[in-house]
Amino acid sequence: xxxxxxxxxxxxxxxxxxxxxxxxxxxxxxxxxxxxxxxxxxxxxxxxxxxxxxxxxxxxxxxxxxxxxxxxxxxxxxxxxxxxxxxxxxxxxxxxxxxxxxxxxxxxxxxxxxxxxxxxxxxxxxxxxxxxxxxxxxxxxxxxxxxxxxxxxxxxxxxxxxxxxxxxxxxxxxxxxxxxxxxxxxxxxxxxxxxxxxxxxxxxxxxxxxxxxxxxxxxxxxxxxxxxxxxxxxxxxxxxxxxxxxxxxxxxxxxxxxxxxxxxxxxxxxxx
Numbered sequence: 001x002x003x004x005x006x007x008x009x010x011x012x013x014x015x016x017x018x019x020x021x022x023x024x025x026x027x028x029x030x031x032x033x034x035x036x037x038x039x040x041x042x043x044x045x046x047x048x049x050x051x052x053x054x055x056x057x058x059x060x061x062x063x064x065x066x067x068x069x070x071x072x073x074x075x076x077x078x079x080x081x082x083x084x085x086x087x088x089x090x091x092x093x094x095x096x097x098x099x100x101x102x103x104x105x106x107x108x109x110x111x112x113x114x115x116x117x118x119x120x121x122x123x124x125x126x127x128x129x130x131x132x133x134x135x136x137x138x139x140x141x142x143x144x145x146x147x148x149x150x151x152x153x154x155x156x157x158x159x160x161x162x163x164x165x166x167x168x169x170x171x172x173x174x175x176x177x178x179x180x181x182x183x184x185x186x187x188x189x190x191x192x193x194x195x196x197x198x199x200x201x202x203x204x205x206x207x208x209x210x211x212x213x214x215x216x217x218x219x220x221x222x223x224x225x226x227x228x229x230x231x232x233x234x235x236x237x238x239x240x241x242x243x244x245x246x247x248x249x250x251x252x253x254x255x256x257x258x259x260x261x262x263x264x265x266x267x268x269x270x271x272x
Contacts, residue, residue, distance in 0.1 A: 006024065007140055009086075010140035013054075013093070014141035018046065020098050020146065021139065021142040022142075025133055038092050040092050041140075043094065044147060051068065054068050055068045062084030066084040067084075075118050077116050078119075078121075081095045096133070100130070104128065104130040108160075113164060114126075123196070131154050132214065134150050134151050135154035157208075162211055166205045169201060169202065178194045179257045183253045188253065192245050199238055200220065203221060203224040205271050206230055207223070229271070231266040231267060234263070241260050244256035
């Protein structure tokens with residue numbers, strides 16, 4: 001879908017009752033997409049959203065097979081949206097309650113965040129992703145200018161949020177200790193799960209210390225490895241940890257946990 005068609009679609013979405021603005025999100029907004037990457041359109045709404053109008057529009061542009069949910073249809077944080085195929089290309093509509101996004105942004109300034117269980121987010125949905133999505137998006141339709149103003153505000157990463165994420169490293173340290181029980185119990189799935197949690201928490205701490213938004217798990221290790229403040233060879237070492245963890249030899253898994261512990265210690269030292 002070229003830019004002209006994208007903006008045309010955004011305009012039609014913006015005309016639906018309740019929609020306050022439309023943005024391009026995900027890898028395409030950041031310029032890190034592949035040719036086959038989905039097109040993610042964020043639909044920021046306020047108050048009641050005319051879901052039936054969205055369903056009619058989805059059928060017009062994506063065919064009768066297009067699926068559109070009511071708000072909350074995908075869960076309390078991912079919210080809802082639509083799955084469409086337009087011209088052979090996957091297009092996702094993703095709802096965001098604009099007033100809730102503003103509340104989360106205010107929480108970020110106070111160093112508050114929460115992590116919720118959410119399908120599709122094995123690490124959990126970090127609430128400050130709402131603010132990061134706005135900061136990293138490309139605004140397509142913004143009749144009142146509110147989204148553009150919020151995007152400008154969110155360019156300044158809250159220092160208190162960064163400190164809070166660094167203080168959350170205790171969970172990474174705890175997860176590494178739990179992984180040791182997995183090795184002793186010959187439970188590689190549990191071991192790997194604990195290490196994934198440890199690495200994910202460490203990635204959030206590093207991004208927080210660097211003042212960079214991290215909005216989900218995809219690409220988090222590579223992103224952390226590119227930060228100015230990060231353990232040397234972070235991404236490569238994390239890859240080696242999980243490669244060893246999948247081995248049938250318990251001694252290798254034990255060494256993988258030791259390396260994960262070392263990585264978390266280094267992250268702790270860098271984020272103090």
